[in-house]
Amino acid sequence: MEKLTITPVTAYGAPAYPTRGQLxxxxxxxxxxxxxxxxxxxxxxxxxxxxxxxxxxxxxxxxxxxxIVARLAPLFPLGVERPRLAGDVAVPTLLTEEDARAIVVEEAKKAGISFAPDVLAVEKVRIGKDGNRYANEFQQIDLTLDGTDAGRKIHYEIVTEADLAQWRGGKNAFCISTLDAAVTLREGLSQKLPEGTTVLFHDDGAREALRKQVQEFLAWLKAEGSI
Amino acid sequence: MHLTLHLTASCNLRCRYCYATGRDKGTMTLDTARAAIALGMAELRKKDAKASLGVIFFGGEPLLQRELIREIVRHCRTLEAASGQVFHFKIITNGTLLDEAFLTDPDTREIFVAFSHDGVEAAHDANRVDAEGRGTFAQLSPTMALLLRHKPYAPTMLVVTPHTVRHYADSVAYLFDRGVRYLICSLDYSGAWDAATLKELERQYKTLAAWYARLTLAEEKFYFSPFEVKIASHIYPGSCRSDRCELGQRQVSVAPDGRLYPCVQFVGDADYGIGDVHAGLDEAARRRLYTLNAEEKAECAACAVRERCNHFCGCLNRQATGRLDRVSPVLCAHERIVLPIADRLAARLYQQRSAMFIQKHYNALFPLLSLVEDRTTGIGQ
Incomplete structure (x- = not known):
């Protein structure tokens, strides 16, 4: 019989439901x-x-x-079923900003939501340094949200490799996940919320996973009675 | 604070996973119980004089000492009248000796009853057997109905072993269908778990997640400990650590001979003694064990989910590894299995905006609201 051993979990995505404080x-x-x-x-x-x-x-x-005046949708991280274990070091190939936006726009359109690009700017959003949710230092960024449906007052931002690179001044961003960056951005945005509903997505390299995030957001809006 | 009184080392069952070592012997006297209660009151006065002192009747099988239980309750009621110290009582029983008389007797009817049952017959009778090796499932069937009629909130404690894991989901569903609403489930951490049985455990938890979601969306009220604890560990960050027993700080186990231990699983093991009811608590010994247990385990220091994990439960670690500061690999495997399943379940229910899920997990008043509902609809009268 094989011997069971202690196996630390090396990475674990943020659960897709809020803490009491976030609620x-x-x-x-x-x-x-x-x-x-x-x-x-x-x-x-x-x-x-x-x-x-x-x-x-x-x-x-x-x-x-x-x-409802201003609110943040929860994050919809996928893949939480399988924590990453020691030795599991594959680095995904991430989507371009344009590809990621196109997926979000396409999925949202199916629910009648029409996103116009780069309409709304939010200044001085406080995030963990370099987009690191675990950082003890912080930085401020000026964020232009990726898309807005002005009629429905719904805004989205997708955190991509390009965003991470920008926040890090062009440095390599592989060591920080887009999900972790979305978590710290979400915390910062909660203090600077625009009117309406704002949602954050993150690109983990899989088109279908991103599509699923958008679908889950739409299901959430529906459950909220917002669409 | 709780005092767990091990009234007797004797038991009428021979459960195959029982951790009792046989090192503790005999039956507690009323004098020993009185001394333990005096000690508990003195300890409580140091911390919170207005708090209620919990007295837990434990064994062996505590109902073998039914008259002693009545005498202890009467003694506490006398102290209540004289000193204002409030008491509450609980008994943890295998149920075989539970009857209407105990549940209605003026001295014992207020005792909160928790009983052990492993679910469907194949699972229960595999381990919970009498001295002749006979299963007790059939015997307990009417007892369960009797207990739930008198105490609808009685929790049931279910143990899952490698041998019975394939019945886990069926057992939980069986107990729920019988009317049990508080299901406290635990693994036999000392069992011979391997990759195959752990895989089966994962499959069972996935089945249970579907069961849990279905009932929650149907707005049933229930408590299934493996998922509730893990979900709470995210919703209330730090709760996993703060809710721990803290080895001898919040509860003390009293052996039949009056010696004190930090938890039920240590009773009879001199290495883990923390005093006795007459000489009092050995603070140095208590502190030593607490400190040893509280230290972060080196092998867990880099784990991303250590704050949500039960690895600091020294009692479970000792049961599985023989040392309270050495984490059980079975516990580690269990946490890695149950945590993502519970998180995905909770995310699904939250995203569906299940009102029952949100009230149950986020509203601190949920227990009160639930009780008010039950009282106004006649449940638990």
């Missing part, structure tokens, strides 16, 4: 009331009394829509 940027989520509680006056009174919910049963989504 505070999205208070509408906590106002979601299970169907089984909707006829329960006492339960709703406790919820309301606790300041967790102020919605009238049956009008929940309308209230949530009205309250």
């Amino acid at each position: 505070e940027a999205e208070p509408a989520a906590l106002r979601r009331v299970p169907r089984r509680w909707r006829g329960q006056a006492v339960v709703l009174a406790v919820l309301t009394g606790a300041g967790v919910a102020t919605l009238a049963v049956g009008t929940a989504q309308a209230v949530e829509k009205a309250k």
